Each structure stands twice: as C-alpha cells, then as structure tokens.
Amino acid sequence: MKTKTSPGKIILEVVSVIIAITFITPIIWALAVSLKYEGMQISNTFQWFAPPYTLNNYPDIIRGTSVPYWLFNSLFLAVLSVLMTLLLSSMAAFAIAKLKFKGSGAMYMYFLMGLMVPGEATIVPLFITVNGLNLIDSYGGMLFPGIAGSMNLIIMITFFKGIPDELIEAAHIDGAGNLNIFFNVILPLSKTVLVTVGIFSFLGSWNNYLWPLLCAMSEGMYTLPIGIPTLLSTYTTDYVIPMTANMVASLPAIILYLIFEKQIVQGVALSGIKG
Amino acid sequence: MTKAKAQRQARETATAFGFLIPFTLFYTVFTIWPVIQGAIVSFHKWGIMGRQKFSGLANYAKMMKDRFFWESLGNTTKFTIITVPMLIILAVSLALLANRKSRLQKMYRVCYYMPNVLSVSVVSFLTIYMGSPYMGFVNGLLHTLGAPNSFEPLWLKDPNLVWFTICWITAWWTVGFSMMLYLSALQEISPEIYEAADIDGATKTRQLFNITLPLLKPTTFLVLLLQIIACYKVFGQIYMITKGGPGTVTRPLIQYIYETAFTKNDFGYAAAMSYALFLILVILSVIQTAVQRRSEA
Known part of the structure; x- marks a missing residue:
C-alpha cells in the first residue's frame, strides 16, 4: 500500500x-x-506552563507534610501485594493446571465463582470480617483482601496449561520433585505472565481507594490516595503543594506504565478475554 | 503396580493441596466468606460492635420504602446511562485513530491510555482544581481564549453541569482500557478483507461502516457489559469531587451504603443494600459470561 x-x-x-x-x-x-x-x-x-521553575516543592512536601509516610505505605503495600499475589496465584495455578488430583475440577469452579463477586458490593461484610480478625488499621488488613483474586489465578492457569507436559515429565524422570519443578521449570518459563500480573497488582494496590479508606484509621496507616485528599482541606488557596503531592502519587505509576507499556496492553487483552 | 500408581496418586494429591492451601485460605476468607457474611448481617440489626438482634427481612423492607436508597440507585443508574455510551463511542474512535498507520501511532496509544494509570484521588483532585471557578484551569483557558469575564460556569456545583463533569472525567480516565480491547480486536481483522473491498471500489467510509464496525460487534458487547458493571461500582470520584452533592443529587449507591454503615452505624441495613447491588452486578456478569460464550463458540 x-x-x-x-x-x-x-x-x-x-x-x-x-x-x-x-x-x-x-x-x-x-x-x-x-x-x-x-x-x-x-x-x-x-x-x-511558563518558567520560572523550581524543584524545591518536592523536598518541601517530604519535610513539611505526612506525604513520606503515605509514600512508604503505598510502596510497601504495593510491593508486598505483588510478591504475595505472584506466589499464591502461581502455586495454586500450578496445582490446577499441572497436577492430577481428585477435586481439581471442583476447585477450579470454586475459584471461578470469585469472578462474579464484585468487591465493592461486599465491602461492608469484608470490613466486619477483617474487624473480627482484629486486622483493621494494620498492614495485614490492608493487604490480605487483595492478594488472592480469581482473575489473576485464571490468567495464570491458562498460561500454565500451555506449558508442554513433556517438560514436566522429563524433569520427573530426572528425579525432580514437584516443588523443584515448580521453581525451576514452571516459573522460569512464565516470566511474561508473571510480569503482566505483577504490574496489574502493583497498579491495583497503588491506586486502591475504597478499601484503604475503610481499613486505614490512623493517619500513619494512610496510603497516598487516602492521604492526598486530606491535603486539599489544608491548602485551599495555593495549588502548588497539593499538586506536588499528586505528582508524587502519579509519577511512579506513569513511569511504570512507560516502561511496561507492552505488558500492560497484553494484560488488558488477557483480562478482556477472560473478563 | 496398581499399588505404586495409587501411592503416586496419593502423593500428587497431597502436593496439590499443599500448593492450593495458601491461595484458597485467603480467597475463602476475604472473597467468598464476606458474601455469606453479608447475607447473615443483612438479616440482623448490626452495629460496629457486632450483632445486636435478628430482624428477619426488616432491612429489606426498609430498603424498599427508603427514598434515599432509590435516589442513590437512580443516581448510579443515571451515571451509567450517560457514561457508558459516551465511553464506547470514544473508545471506538480512539482505537480507530490509534490503529492507523502513522509515525505517531505509538504516541497516540501511550497518550490515550495514560490517564488510566492515575489513581482516583489524583483524578478527582485534578478535576477539582481544573474545574473550580476563577482560579481553575478550564475557566481560565476559556477566558484566555476570549470568553467574556462574566462567563463563569460552575463545573462542580451546578446540579446539571456537575453530572457532565463527572461523566466526562470518568470517560477520560477509563477509556484507555476499552480502547485497548478495541485495538486488539482491530488487529485481528484480516487485511485481505480491506484489500478485497478496495478492489471492489468501496470507499474508506463504506469500509468503516460495512466491514470494521460490524466486525467489532462482539468487542462492543464485551465493553458494554464490562463498563456497565464498572459504572455501577462508581464511588471514589463522585465522593471526592461533589461529596454526593449538591444536596444528594449525585450521591451514588456505594456512597449511601458507606455512610449508612460508617456514619450511621447501621451495618445490617448497609449489608442489605449491598446485597441489592450485588444482585444487580451478578445478573450483569452472568449475562456477560453468556454473551461471551456465545460469541466465542
């Protein structure tokens, strides 16, 4: 053409x-x-948009506000959420996709049910559950509800099913146990899906709003999305400080997006297919 | 032989459960159990300190008569009805624009998707600062472009304009996701169809309406249902931009549920309303799954 x-x-x-x-x-x-x-x-x-510019607002909000605590909480929870999501989902996906056991089909159906559960509609009983476990206003309470999601699991199961059984059989013959196979055969072959699921867990945790709003009670537990709106009431006339906080909350996500654009596009397509 | 096989089978089952337990534990406690817990709570009078007394269907009866429940459900529905068509038209248009051969193709995709990675707080914050009168960016731009000084639309306070604002910023924020779904569908359309159409002398406009858009139909169904579901969950941006106001004219259902539980300390009633929302969303996802199965078959 x-x-x-x-x-x-x-x-x-x-x-x-x-x-x-x-x-x-x-x-x-x-x-x-x-x-x-x-x-x-x-x-x-x-x-x-015109100069003069200054970079001083960034150190200023780090020193003058609670933003560094919120930044730490956001980062800490996002990183832990990625690690736990990847570990838990890939383990369960391996069992469903590659191990033969009675009840495998039933477990798969049980996990599929989760796709129908909208988190927002169960937020009140979730609060009661987490409160009953004494986890409100703790990192555990913030973290745990987000780490075992059906969507991530199903994306991984689909991917693992595509790994040829012959590779696993060959490792069995060499005397490798299932744990060994999981870490040394399956995971190294699954980098693409791990990266995709990992980025989505990171962004999901980083931008999560409704659950931390309920679960974080003390200011020290706030994440950036919860803390930033409280700055709005403190700085009513000047835009500079709140906007700097906005950028602190957005730049990591934007940079991550620019680096992993390809994987994010793939992830959207995957979640659309299984949606 | 069979004994050895049975032994291996038993070992495999044990290993499988070992691998499954951590995920299953968190999944059961934090995803499945709240669904059951929600039903239990909705049949009780329940406060922050726990169960007070069994009340049967009283919460549901209250819900049917509660003007504010219907108002907030209506607001959520209104938001959905305005936003979803807007989003779909925008998503298709952006996907078509970003799918053309162009040296800037990559840049278009990156820019159109970019707002999607922002958090709802940042989006709301930006809206408040861009939309406020006198100091805000939007009115400032209008004045710079020559609008009279007396022209000062209240994007965040006027009961009609505020709907416009909320729906548009939601479209701006979330359209990238749907656009990506359309883009991947567009890339699956075989170029030969267009070549054949070119040979037959069909214009680009006719090709768009007679080939491309009909072939995107399954994607449109998918996007339609995904976005309806997403819109029924709307909370953050409305809560932060308008607090549900002026008055309660923009308060969405989730905000009303949230306030009922956490400011009125009526968890039982909040759980009953959550169940109504839950039911709506489950019906929508069942339709979505059925439609998808059909289009995949």
Whole structure:
C-alpha cells in the first residue's frame, strides 16, 4: 500500500494529535504546577506552563507534610501485594493446571465463582470480617483482601496449561520433585505472565481507594490516595503543594506504565478475554 | 503396580493441596466468606460492635420504602446511562485513530491510555482544581481564549453541569482500557478483507461502516457489559469531587451504603443494600459470561 498524503489523512492526523494533547494536558498541567514557586500570580492560562521553575516543592512536601509516610505505605503495600499475589496465584495455578488430583475440577469452579463477586458490593461484610480478625488499621488488613483474586489465578492457569507436559515429565524422570519443578521449570518459563500480573497488582494496590479508606484509621496507616485528599482541606488557596503531592502519587505509576507499556496492553487483552 | 500408581496418586494429591492451601485460605476468607457474611448481617440489626438482634427481612423492607436508597440507585443508574455510551463511542474512535498507520501511532496509544494509570484521588483532585471557578484551569483557558469575564460556569456545583463533569472525567480516565480491547480486536481483522473491498471500489467510509464496525460487534458487547458493571461500582470520584452533592443529587449507591454503615452505624441495613447491588452486578456478569460464550463458540 502506498502512503499518499490526502487531505483526509491530514485531518485525521491533526484530530489524533489534538485529542492526544487534550488527554495529557491535565497531567502536564499538574506537573507544571508542581514546578512553580508557591504564591505565584497567574493572569493567563499559558503562564501555568511558563518558567520560572523550581524543584524545591518536592523536598518541601517530604519535610513539611505526612506525604513520606503515605509514600512508604503505598510502596510497601504495593510491593508486598505483588510478591504475595505472584506466589499464591502461581502455586495454586500450578496445582490446577499441572497436577492430577481428585477435586481439581471442583476447585477450579470454586475459584471461578470469585469472578462474579464484585468487591465493592461486599465491602461492608469484608470490613466486619477483617474487624473480627482484629486486622483493621494494620498492614495485614490492608493487604490480605487483595492478594488472592480469581482473575489473576485464571490468567495464570491458562498460561500454565500451555506449558508442554513433556517438560514436566522429563524433569520427573530426572528425579525432580514437584516443588523443584515448580521453581525451576514452571516459573522460569512464565516470566511474561508473571510480569503482566505483577504490574496489574502493583497498579491495583497503588491506586486502591475504597478499601484503604475503610481499613486505614490512623493517619500513619494512610496510603497516598487516602492521604492526598486530606491535603486539599489544608491548602485551599495555593495549588502548588497539593499538586506536588499528586505528582508524587502519579509519577511512579506513569513511569511504570512507560516502561511496561507492552505488558500492560497484553494484560488488558488477557483480562478482556477472560473478563 | 496398581499399588505404586495409587501411592503416586496419593502423593500428587497431597502436593496439590499443599500448593492450593495458601491461595484458597485467603480467597475463602476475604472473597467468598464476606458474601455469606453479608447475607447473615443483612438479616440482623448490626452495629460496629457486632450483632445486636435478628430482624428477619426488616432491612429489606426498609430498603424498599427508603427514598434515599432509590435516589442513590437512580443516581448510579443515571451515571451509567450517560457514561457508558459516551465511553464506547470514544473508545471506538480512539482505537480507530490509534490503529492507523502513522509515525505517531505509538504516541497516540501511550497518550490515550495514560490517564488510566492515575489513581482516583489524583483524578478527582485534578478535576477539582481544573474545574473550580476563577482560579481553575478550564475557566481560565476559556477566558484566555476570549470568553467574556462574566462567563463563569460552575463545573462542580451546578446540579446539571456537575453530572457532565463527572461523566466526562470518568470517560477520560477509563477509556484507555476499552480502547485497548478495541485495538486488539482491530488487529485481528484480516487485511485481505480491506484489500478485497478496495478492489471492489468501496470507499474508506463504506469500509468503516460495512466491514470494521460490524466486525467489532462482539468487542462492543464485551465493553458494554464490562463498563456497565464498572459504572455501577462508581464511588471514589463522585465522593471526592461533589461529596454526593449538591444536596444528594449525585450521591451514588456505594456512597449511601458507606455512610449508612460508617456514619450511621447501621451495618445490617448497609449489608442489605449491598446485597441489592450485588444482585444487580451478578445478573450483569452472568449475562456477560453468556454473551461471551456465545460469541466465542
């Protein structure tokens, strides 16, 4: 196919660019505001984006607000959530996909049921359950409800089923036990699916709002999404400090997205198929 | 021989359960048990300190007569009805734009999906700061572009405009996900179909309406149901942007459930309303699964 430059093509290109700019303008604006000096007077819109810039707001909010605690909690919970999700789901997926035992089909059906359970609609009894376990306002309480999800498990089962049984048989003949096979055969072959599920768990935990809102009671347990709105009431007239906090909450997710764009696209397609 | 086989079978079963136990434990306690617990709680008068007394169907009866329950369910439904069609049209358009051969193709995809990685707090925060009068970005831009100074739309306070604001920012925030589903569907359409259409002299517009859009139908069904389900769970952005206001005109069902439990300390009633929502969502997911099975077969 030849690429001719017809007027139609140019119009579509211009429209695509305008939409792309519109889509990222709020993010660029937040970034620009976070680089402004506090107390700047803005008389027209373009001044938001114009220099002078400063990086001082970032150390300022680290020193002057609770943002570093929230940042730590967000990071700590996201990393733990990734590790536990990957470990638990891949173990269970291995058993369902590759081990032969009575009740395998029944267990699979039991896990499928979870796809029908919308977390938001069970948030009140979940709170009662976690409260009964004495885990409200603790890292365990924040973490545990998110680490054993059906979707991740099913994505992994589907992937593991595609690994040829011959590889496992060969390892058996060499005298390897199932634990050995799991760590040395299955996991090394599953890097793509582990990365995809891992990124989604990270972003899910990092951006989670409703559950931490209920579970984190003391300010020291807040994550960034819970803590940031409390800054809004403290800084009502100046945008600079809250916007800097916004960027602290967004930059890790944006950077992760830019690095792992391909895996995220794959993950969306996967979750759409199994949806 | 059979004994050895049986022994191996038993060992395999034991190993399997070893691998399954950790996941099953967390899954059962934090996903499945709350569903059962929710039913139990909804039949009781229940406060933060626990069970007070059995009340049968009283919570459900109260729900049927509660004006605020119906109002908030109506708000959630209104949000869904406005947002979903908008989202689907936007998602298809963006996918078509980002699927064209272009040197900027990659950049389009990255930009259109980018808002999706922001947290709901950041999205709400940005909306508040961009939409406020006098100091906000949007009105500032309108004035810079020549709108009269007296023109000062209240994006966050006007009962009609605020719906517009909430639905649009939700579309902006979440459309990337649906767009990606459309993009992967578009890439599965064989180029030969278009080549044949070219030979037959069909214009690009006709190809779009007679080939591309009909072939995207299964994806549209999927996106439609996924987005309806997602919209019925709406809470964060409305709660942070309007607090459900002005008054209660934008309060979604989940916010009402949340307030009933945590400010009115009526967990029993909150659980009953959660069950109503649960039922709606389960019916929608059953439809979704059925539709998907059919389109895959």
